[in-house]
Amino acid sequence: MDWSRRDPISSAVVDAVVSKTGTDAVSLPPLEEVLDGDALNRLFTRETDTELSFEYAGLAVVVSTIDGVTVS
Incomplete structure (x- = not known):
């Protein structure tokens, strides 16, 4: 899923899992049961190449x- x-x-993660x-x-x-959504948002506001993997739902x-966000 592309992320704009x-x-x-964090919203894009939930949307991708819903999809x-x-x-x-x-x-x-709640996403916060897996990770801190605010920290995730801050991490991905930087202009550097970043990748993070985790399990959710x-x-x-x-x-x-x-x-963007890939769910499998």
Whole structure:
């Protein structure tokens, strides 16, 4: 999923998981149970190439400044 940088990356993560699972965001566990959403947003506001991998809602999530959000 492409990420426009206009929206917080934490929102893009939730949107990508919703898209992958076909569920709604309210049914997902809070992202903060996995990582600090504010820290994630700060990390991805920098102009450097950054990539972070973690598990969320039983799925592998990769967040990258180059490729956006990938969920598998």
